[in-house]
Amino acid sequence: MAGSLGSYSIPLLGTSIFIATLTYLTYRLLSDYLHKWFTMKPIPEAAGTYPFIGNALQFKSNAGDFFRQIEDLTRDFKDAPLFKIWIGPVPLVILFHAENVETILTNTVHMEKAYLYQFLHPWLGTGLLTSTGSKWRQRRKMLTPTFHFSILTDFLEVMNEQADILVKKLEKKAGKGEFDCFSHITLCALDIICETAMGKKVYAQSQSDSQYVKSVYKMSDIVSRRQRSPWFWVDFVYNYFGEGREHDKTLKILHSFTHNVIKERAEIVSNADEDRDRDSEQSPKKRQAFLDMLLKTTYEDGTRMSHQDIQEEVDTFMFRGHDTTAASMNWAVHLLGSHPEAHGKVQQELQEVFGASDRPTTMEDLKKLKYLECVIKEALRLFPSVPFFARSIGEDCNINGFTVPKGANAIIVTYALHRDPRYFPEPNDFRPERFLPENSVGRPPYAYVPFSAGLRNCIGQRFALMEEKVVLASILRNFNIEACQEREDLRPVGELILRPEKGIRIKLEKRKTQT
Numbered sequence: 001m002a003g004s005l006g007s008y009s010i011p012l013l014g015t016s017i018f019i020a021t022l023t024y025l026t027y028r029l030l031s032d033y034l035h036k037w038f039t040m041k042p043i044p045e046a047a048g049t050y051p052f053i054g055n056a057l058q059f060k061s062n063a064g065d066f067f068r069q070i071e072d073l074t075r076d077f078k079d080a081p082l083f084k085i086w087i088g089p090v091p092l093v094i095l096f097h098a099e100n101v102e103t104i105l106t107n108t109v110h111m112e113k114a115y116l117y118q119f120l121h122p123w124l125g126t127g128l129l130t131s132t133g134s135k136w137r138q139r140r141k142m143l144t145p146t147f148h149f150s151i152l153t154d155f156l157e158v159m160n161e162q163a164d165i166l167v168k169k170l171e172k173k174a175g176k177g178e179f180d181c182f183s184h185i186t187l188c189a190l191d192i193i194c195e196t197a198m199g200k201k202v203y204a205q206s207q208s209d210s211q212y213v214k215s216v217y218k219m220s221d222i223v224s225r226r227q228r229s230p231w232f233w234v235d236f237v238y239n240y241f242g243e244g245r246e247h248d249k250t251l252k253i254l255h256s257f258t259h260n261v262i263k264e265r266a267e268i269v270s271n272a273d274e275d276r277d278r279d280s281e282q283s284p285k286k287r288q289a290f291l292d293m294l295l296k297t298t299y300e301d302g303t304r305m306s307h308q309d310i311q312e313e314v315d316t317f318m319f320r321g322h323d324t325t326a327a328s329m330n331w332a333v334h335l336l337g338s339h340p341e342a343h344g345k346v347q348q349e350l351q352e353v354f355g356a357s358d359r360p361t362t363m364e365d366l367k368k369l370k371y372l373e374c375v376i377k378e379a380l381r382l383f384p385s386v387p388f389f390a391r392s393i394g395e396d397c398n399i400n401g402f403t404v405p406k407g408a409n410a411i412i413v414t415y416a417l418h419r420d421p422r423y424f425p426e427p428n429d430f431r432p433e434r435f436l437p438e439n440s441v442g443r444p445p446y447a448y449v450p451f452s453a454g455l456r457n458c459i460g461q462r463f464a465l466m467e468e469k470v471v472l473a474s475i476l477r478n479f480n481i482e483a484c485q486e487r488e489d490l491r492p493v494g495e496l497i498l499r500p501e502k503g504i505r506i507k508l509e510k511r512k513t514q515t
Contacts, residue, residue: 038050042405043083049085052088063221064493067387067494073094074415075415082095087230088231089227091408092390095410107394109397110410115243125311127315140276142297146297151293155196157197159467162188162195163470167474168472179506180503182326184205188326191205192322196463198291200289216322255311258318266307317460325385327498328385330504332375332376332472335382343481346372346373350476353365360475361469361473369469373435374434381434383498384450386416387412387498390409390412394490418448451464
């Protein structure tokens with residue numbers, strides 16, 4: 001009898017431990033949720049907030065409609081210093097005033113990316129965009145030298161080559177009515193990032209049916225939808241009832257592409273190292289890609305980055321390095337095509353710098369293209385490539401008189417921040433002159449953050465501005481642009497990147513050579 005009782009006691013004990021553990025975890029989660037709920041109660045909130053599901057049921061599934069909801073909310077709360085929404089049990093404070101944004105971005109306690117970034121981990125791992133703590137600091141320190149001025153100068157040749165290919169493609173469209181230029185510019189940006197980041201020509205502009213580009217957009221859309229749907233945050237539910245299979249299928253395409261390139265490049269670099277002594281005297285200097293530098297980069301203890309480490313950074317460079325610049329250049333093309341006066345000023349500046357020549361752009365030329373830089377900055381103000389980004393609140397803090405508890409998330413809505421009339425009068429107007437040095441005096445640094453700001457600012461912003469100047473200069477040296485859409489027809493879609501729902505439709509006219 002005693003033996004049989006003993007045999008029952010083991011499963012009973014296991015069941016008791018399981019129930020106790022579940023009860024404890026439920027208590028901890030519930031108490032944490034209630035603590036945040038009551039602490040944040042004084043913060044203005046969007047209507048229709050329900051316990052546990054928050055505002056999730058109100059959000060539109062269409063990315064364009066969802067972005068317009070966020071736009072409307074920032075207008076509704078324009079006189080409030082901040083407001084909050086809940087996505088399931090996760091509270092988000094929405095910030096779009098410079099003084100409040102500065103509170104978060106200047107405090108190293110709030111450097112960790114928000115909870116919603118975890119859905120990027122399957123794609124980007126924990127590279128520079130998504131990593132935190134000591135891993136982020138170590139990676140940032142290691143990778144900063146790869147964006148040195150002298151290295152960026154080497155990439156200018158690639159940018160010029162790909163811009164020339166783009167111009168030749170656009171010549172076939174000139175004088176033949178309106179067309180959508182969005183994919184043309186995007187494929188040019190992809191060719192540039194592939195060759196500069198990975199040392200590989202993919203010929204995206206000549207083989208425009210790029211599976212990689214399609215997969216980037218698809219994955220961006222999939223991740224954004226999951227972020228807005230708390231019922232799909234649990235992997236099991238997502239895999240069986242959501243888009244889990246489509247997510248994994250798309251991910252396989254993205255990872256296979258970069259994995260194969262890394263493998264191929266590693267062999268080339270290894271062979272080059274072996275041959276270096278033998279023919280270093282005779283062979284011309286080879287142009288290095290970011291990947292080449294990553295393959296040779298070592299940690300402080302002398303060990304090299306693993307294949308996984310490199311894959312994380314290459315996937316991050318590929319995503320952030322082509323999608324963001326492509327969107328920015330497209331918005332700039334639309335704005336120039338809609339504003340003849342600014343269009344004329346850019347071409348006048350290009351005439352002064354280049355004359356009638358068709359020579360490539362040099363680093364000295366880029367320094368002289370000051371008005372074109374103002375155009376790019378103003379385009380990024382109106383249509384920031386990253387329309388919002390988020391941080392996790394690392395400790396209880398005070399934002400404009402409101403207590404925000406540790407573990408909440410802060411969403412910086414750059415799209416609304418850049419339209420603050422205190423610093424940008426008539427904020428919806430396109431005025432590149434806002435960014436001339438004399439007109440920028442006194443503007444708070446956190447009123448304009450297209451590349452984020454503080455310690456976690458974008459490591460590639462100089463690369464991005466350089467690329468945009470080269471490509472836009474090439475287009476405007478060869479063509480006059482006429483926009484074929486009104487601003488309200490563009491319908492920005494705010495997913496991971498801000499892009500126009502219906503493309504950028506323009507007409508081009510070939511410029512006559514000026515002497």
